[in-house]
Amino acid sequence: MAKELIRLSDCVMRYEDNLVLDHINLYINDKEFLTLLGPSGCGKTTTLRIIGGFLTPTSGDIFFDGVRINDVPPNKRTINTVFQKYALFPHLNVFENVAFGLRLQKLPEKEIHTRVMEMLEAVSLRGFEHRRPEALSGGQQQRVAIARALVNRPKVLLLDEPLGALDLKLRKDMQIELKRIQQQVGITFIFVTHDQEEALSMSDTLVVMDGGRIQQIGTPEDIYNEPKNAFVADFIGESNIIDGIMVEDRVVQMYGRRFPCLDTGFAPNEAVDVVIRPEDIDIVPVEQGQITGTVTSVTFKGMQYDIIVDFRGFKWLIQTTDHSPVGARIGIKIDPDGIHVMKKSAYSGQFGDYSSFSDEYEELDNASPDGEEEGAWHEA
Template identity: 65%
Template sequence: MSTELIRLKDCVMTFDGETVLKSINLYINDKEFLTLLGPSGCGKTTTLRIIGGFEKPTSGDIFFDGKRVNDLPPYRRRVNTVFQKYALFPHLNVYENIAFGLRIAKQTESEIKSRVGAALELVGLTNFDKRRVTQMSGGQQQRVAIARAIVNQPEVLLLDEPLGALDLKMRKEMQVELKRIQRQVGITFIYVTHDQEEALTMSDTVAVMRGGVIEQIGTPVDIYNEPKNAFVADFIGESNILPGTMHKDFDVTFGGVRWVCVDKGFDTESPVDVVIRPEDIQLVSTDDSPIKGRVLSVTFKGVHYESTIEADGYNWLIHSTKAPNVGENVGLFLTPEDIHIMHKSAGEAKAEGGDSY
């Protein structure tokens, strides 16, 4: 599971004097499902394109199996890509689209037939082989694109926001499908998305990027529960982020109240960001809590109610199965485990640091 397959070393990318990637260091293990997650313009697609061979890093190196491949063109790499807008060949039918790579590799007709058949079955499109790709729905085109890439048995499959153009329900289905396909074919997936839920659902490892820098890399659980800074916390799910002061270990003030927390290792009296997940906050009566606020709005969200509660000048976002009444005074209850203390995010300086807690 943990043999290293790809390594990016100090990769820098500039386009027309604009720096898109600032020293990316990343390694990817064999059979890993890695997701590059970040807002648009963070450099995640550029990173993917460097791995695919469509871009050369301005400086830095990329290694496959320990061999430097900076100058290897895409058609010589054991990597296949599922493009954002599928990039299916409109002049070929489904069968010929999937067979494209095999024909280039000069496989025999019978070999092509059996492998295309297997790929079609894998993505659930058996009997669609004679269809024109232009007549298919987005979801079906998506599947053809996956089959076309996978049929070549690459070591790595790159996926560039492949589900971006699909509707919500289809997206959920394809998330499950992709995970199944990855387990079934047993190859490395590198997945680019801006959808944090998608990243958390499918990945073994998530790399959160911003401004050409990897802010944090870890398992989905780690990244959700222990975000390294306020940006990651805010990007991965919704958060309440408040300025606070760390007095000493396990002792913090925010929202005008002094709290016990579980974090340590900060400088005494240092300014920090305090992150609290909306679902960790419990609504209690005003007598039972040091934070008292007034309910500004309540929205029904299906599984829970989303309420905004104004307390001491800050608007708290709260997810709860209880629905308070608008205008009601309520108390907010927190346990020490709900409070996550982070260094003030002052740019990218700390992004590469190890465990800074």
């Protein structure tokens, strides 16, 4: 059983009448890679800053290793941060940037040198120690920022959208690199991002946030397969979310038709949201289909086609390797394990319809903004 390291207990953050964090309860285990995921303004950066000591919650407590640390300033916490824009000191070279924390500890010069060089080696920046930060590429600055934080041997590393300003290729490389570093140093990483793909591929634990509340906590697999509400289902991956009625255990009714599923524990005839992932839908001839619809749009995506199918006015996204032309009538079949039933929530009806396909879908697909747009993702 993993040891608990950090606990946020009933944390509220309020700026005048703007509620940024709404009673957050969260515990973070030692040595885990935990990601705070959510759209801009969901409170994820605020949560990170509370852990880092840059903000004090309006109410609620934060514990580190069982000790309340609400009033402990950042410089007294064994937590280090990789800032969104790296925040490297422009007046110091790479070596001195990394050595900054060690110099403050007044370590002997020899030890500082050894540790800085070791760390630069670990982030593959040996030979760059005399460069100025502005003479480095974005990816290199990123790695200096990581080295500068890790050289202090913190118990926890906080990363605030550290890959936001990098281009796609570099992001992918850094994702792998970060995961490798985390496993190598064996400490807790708390990672903030709005990129669901990044979050899914890197995390041990995923915390999905929206509107200052935690929507769901779990492993990436759990959250993808068993989203708790329409928001999570929509934010993590692509989802068709349909109104349904839970007739009885293992039977859900949509479009007036009964579908076998695996979900239990709902009241008889309870209204529910039904999530069907686009890749869990099989296209079959019309006569064999559980329901039938008309193809309204086809997009070639390389690996698969994304087709939008109109089922009585509600548009579904289906990912398939078989080509179906626009206008074709098709049938679909969904296996019981492809149907996921959720309780109704405040988010019901807001997500999961691909009628407004072009906008919403494109936006989700390009969840990685370029550097210029990055400012817009800043949170209060």
